[in-house]
Amino acid sequence: MKTINKWVAVAAILCSIGALLSCKNATPTTNGDDAITETVSTELLRTDQSWNGVDLPDYPQGKPELVAVKYIIPAGQKLGWHHHDAMNHGVLVRGELTIIGLDGQIKTMHEGDVVVEMVDSIHHGENRGTEPVVLYMFYVSQKGLPLSVPHPEIPLD
Secondary structure, three states: OOOOOHHHHHHHHHHHHHHHHHOOOOOOOEOOOOOEOOOOOOOOOOOOEOOOOOEOOOOOOOOEEEEEEEEEEOOOOEOOOEEOOOEEEEEEEEOEEEEEEOOOOEEEEEOOOEEEOOOOOOEEEEOOOOOOEEEEEEEEEEOOOOOOEEOOOOOOO
C-alpha cells in the first residue's frame, strides 16, 4: 500500500468538513422561536467508492490543492461528457441531478444527497428536473491538475 502524504490526508478531512458545513440536510435542535440551541453534526457519507461502486484511486504524491466549486445547472441542461483526474465529492443542495456513465450506468441524486464522483471514468450530468440544480463540489487535487477533462468528441444524444 502506498504511503499517504500527510497533507493530502489533511486535505481530504478538510474537504469532508466543508461538505458537512455546506449541507442543508442536518436539522438543528431549535426552541419555539427557531433559535438554534445546539450544534448538530451529521455524518452524511463514509466511503472508498464512487457512486457507481468503483474503488477510489490511491492518493497521488505531491502538494495538494483543495478546490471548492458551487455549480448552478439550469433546468433541462445537459453537461458535456468529461472525466475527473482528481477525487471529488459534494452535496446536492437543490434540485435533482442525473449522472450517466459512458458504460450506461445511471444514478439520480436528490436534494441532500452526497455525490462521490467517478475518477478516470467518462460520464456526464443532466438536470432533468424543472428547477435549477445547486451543487457544491469539493476536489482533492494537485496544483495544475484540471478539475475535469472534457470529451467533446462524444455526442450527448
